[in-house]
Amino acid sequence: MNVLVVVAHHDDVELGCGATVARLVDEGHRVAAFVMTHSGFAAPDGAVCRKAEVARQEADCASRILGYELIAGDGETMDLPVTDASICRVLSVIRERRIDTILTHWHGDTHPPHQSVHCMALHASRTVPRVLGFAVNWHLGAQPFQPTFFVGVTEQQFERKMEAFRCFESEHKRSGTAYFQYHDALTRAFGLQMGTARAEGFVTYKYLYPG
Numbered sequence: 001m002n003v004l005v006v007v008a009h010h011d012d013v014e015l016g017c018g019a020t021v022a023r024l025v026d027e028g029h030r031v032a033a034f035v036m037t038h039s040g041f042a043a044p045d046g047a048v049c050r051k052a053e054v055a056r057q058e059a060d061c062a063s064r065i066l067g068y069e070l071i072a073g074d075g076e077t078m079d080l081p082v083t084d085a086s087i088c089r090v091l092s093v094i095r096e097r098r099i100d101t102i103l104t105h106w107h108g109d110t111h112p113p114h115q116s117v118h119c120m121a122l123h124a125s126r127t128v129p130r131v132l133g134f135a136v137n138w139h140l141g142a143q144p145f146q147p148t149f150f151v152g153v154t155e156q157q158f159e160r161k162m163e164a165f166r167c168f169e170s171e172h173k174r175s176g177t178a179y180f181q182y183h184d185a186l187t188r189a190f191g192l193q194m195g196t197a198r199a200e201g202f203v204t205y206k207y208l209y210p211g
Contacts, residue, residue, distance in 0.1 A: 001028070014165040035073055035090060039055035103132050105117050105118040107203070111139070162184075
């Protein structure tokens with residue numbers, strides 16, 4: 001498969017589907033990730049939380065650990081509108097790399113940039129036979145995240161997900177260990193439901209078999 005992960009920010013790949021990416025790479029599939037923003041941002045008081053160049057350096061580190069090709073965009077981190085120009089950029093990546101599978105943010109994510117990316121990725125995927133959505137965080141919205149498609153992952157693949165996320169030191173300063181605790185518990189819970197040690201869950205938008 002030629003897989004494209006379309007996300008808003010550097011670190012969304014690792015959190016949303018990092019162990020799945022590790023498994024896909026292990027199985028010989030080609031995986032690229034289009035990160036649509038520069039991912040630098042500041043607090044409401046103007047204090048810099050993460051510089052764009054730092055986010056890119058951290059993402060380069062994470063992509064090497066997981067083995068995916070990083071395609072870095074330059075959109076605004078928190079104010080990412082849905083535009084035809086951005087959709088066309090996604091389409092260009094799909095065509096250049098002959099993408100047949102897209103992983104992206106799910107439709108119920110409460111973070112506005114994630115919603116924008118979901119909308120653009122879904123719109124650009126008209127000729128892509130497989131599209132799945134993942135959850136990055138635990139924030140509750142109008143509906144719960146209820147996956148219908150699961151990817152079983154090994155302990156080693158999960159550890160690579162976490163090792164890749166450790167590259168994002170700027171995020172850890174802000175959130176502490178919350179993401180580690182959440183994804184440890186979530187992948188174990190999905191694994192228990194599916195009869196495997198760990199699993200990552202996805203919402204299915206379309207899936208043409210055979211893959």
